[in-house]
Amino acid sequence: MLNDISSTIDLFQQLYSESARAIYFAPGRVNLIGEHIDYNGGKVLPAAISLGIYALISPRQDRKLVLNSLNVPGTVEFNLENEIVYDKKNLWANYPLGVAAALRQANLPLEGANILFQSNLPHGSGLSSSAAIEVLTWFMLQSEFGSSVDEREKIALQCQKVENEFIGVHCGIMDQFAIAMGKKDSAILLDTSTLEHEYIPLELNNYCLVILNTNKKRTLADSKYNERREQCEIALSLLSKKTGIQNLCEATVSQIEKYISEPVIRKRALHASTENQRVLDTCAALRSHDFIAFGNLLNESHRSLKENYEVSGHELDSIVDAAVKSPGCLGARMIGAGFGGCGLSLVEKQYLDDFSRNVKKLYAESTEYKAGLYPCTISDGVHKSTLV
Numbered sequence: 001m002l003n004d005i006s007s008t009i010d011l012f013q014q015l016y017s018e019s020a021r022a023i024y025f026a027p028g029r030v031n032l033i034g035e036h037i038d039y040n041g042g043k044v045l046p047a048a049i050s051l052g053i054y055a056l057i058s059p060r061q062d063r064k065l066v067l068n069s070l071n072v073p074g075t076v077e078f079n080l081e082n083e084i085v086y087d088k089k090n091l092w093a094n095y096p097l098g099v100a101a102a103l104r105q106a107n108l109p110l111e112g113a114n115i116l117f118q119s120n121l122p123h124g125s126g127l128s129s130s131a132a133i134e135v136l137t138w139f140m141l142q143s144e145f146g147s148s149v150d151e152r153e154k155i156a157l158q159c160q161k162v163e164n165e166f167i168g169v170h171c172g173i174m175d176q177f178a179i180a181m182g183k184k185d186s187a188i189l190l191d192t193s194t195l196e197h198e199y200i201p202l203e204l205n206n207y208c209l210v211i212l213n214t215n216k217k218r219t220l221a222d223s224k225y226n227e228r229r230e231q232c233e234i235a236l237s238l239l240s241k242k243t244g245i246q247n248l249c250e251a252t253v254s255q256i257e258k259y260i261s262e263p264v265i266r267k268r269a270l271h272a273s274t275e276n277q278r279v280l281d282t283c284a285a286l287r288s289h290d291f292i293a294f295g296n297l298l299n300e301s302h303r304s305l306k307e308n309y310e311v312s313g314h315e316l317d318s319i320v321d322a323a324v325k326s327p328g329c330l331g332a333r334m335i336g337a338g339f340g341g342c343g344l345s346l347v348e349k350q351y352l353d354d355f356s357r358n359v360k361k362l363y364a365e366s367t368e369y370k371a372g373l374y375p376c377t378i379s380d381g382v383h384k385s386t387l388v
């Protein structure tokens with residue numbers, strides 16, 4: 001929760017000369033484990049986190065959307081009498097405007113409104129601030145102006161479509177799904193191809209998750225992502241000829257070792273197979289509250305992403321290495337596409353201060369960047385806040 005939400009309420013009043021009618025919140029998300037396997041038929045384990053975006057709203061008498069964000073300068077005013085299309089000059093406001101366009105396309109009511117966003121979620125670091133602002137805008141506009149709110153799964157799918165088609169980013173469903181469907185103290189075991197899902201209890205008690213921001217941009221991520229996808233397709237075609245499997249994550253280690261001789265393709269397949277198993281093992285560990293096992297699985301996941309999938313890099317390795325060497329850490333791994341962005345660590349709460357100090361020091365010694373640390377808990381998905 002933002003400490004200064006009361007000052008945001010005051011700022012809304014100053015900006016729009018009236019009080020906010022309601023406040024909504026959408027969390028960011030973290031994928032606990034199951035990295036780079038969503039496109040290989042594997043399962044993922046995301047959770048909504050306590051860092052996220054607030055939005056304050058009041059209806060207007062005219063047909064304008066007037067959008068402000070305390071995180072980005074400049075007001076964007078849009079007249080709803082006009083067609084809503086992507087426009088570079090609208091900058092960040094393309095996200096809420098893309099949602100408005102999708103609401104209109106779905107024949108849902110859309111009225112003029114004053115909106116103010118405020119976030120404590122770092123942008124562009126892999127915590128999915130883009131999906132958070134989309135899901136937040138959809139849920140808020142539909143709650144304020146619609147007769148009833150759509151099923152959350154439907155909101156997730158609609159917002160993924162906004163990101164794919166209006167914004168032009170070809171993301172999967174995981175981010176919007178976790179943000180719409182998240183549950184406090186639960187992770188979501190999600191099959192991204194069928195949307196079949198199950199809530200796995202995640203009561204952190206004496207532990208906490210700490211996001212580790214390398215502050216290095218994910219420069220190589222796009223080109224390497226495409227290359228990895230192609231390599232996995234080659235691995236699957238080699239295996240399916242011999243074994244008939246249709247899903248790379250279902251291949252066993254012995255099948256991979258027997259049927260794939262090319263060393264790079266073999267390593268990619270080994271990551272997919274073992275990472276999928278780690279997702280299942282993590283669910284078992286969480287069900288039995290075995291945080292030591294969860295920490296070890298994070299470490300193994302990082303090793304596989306680094307050595308077999310080769311999507312880490314100096315900064316991610318340095319921050320993960322700094323974390324595992326610091327007091328109270330049970331395990332850590334890189335998260336997201338790789339080559340920069342964030343890591344995730346599991347830390348005993350009582351050591352949090354020492355842990356943070358040590359990670360910052362070690363990371364500064366081995367890279368030119370400053371580490372950003374964000375302790376978080378597991379939160380509910382998008383919701384109306386009770387603050388006003």
Ligand code: ADP
Binds near residue numbers: 093123129
């Ligand atoms: P990620 O989703 O990993 O955080 P993206 O590049 O996909 O990174 O999305 C980040 C973009 O989303 C920002 O550059 C900005 O345009 C928009 N955004 C996210 N949060 C906010 C906010 N609180 N206020 C304004 N724009 C935001």
Ligand code: MG
Binds near residue numbers: 128129130131
């Ligand atoms: Mg994004």
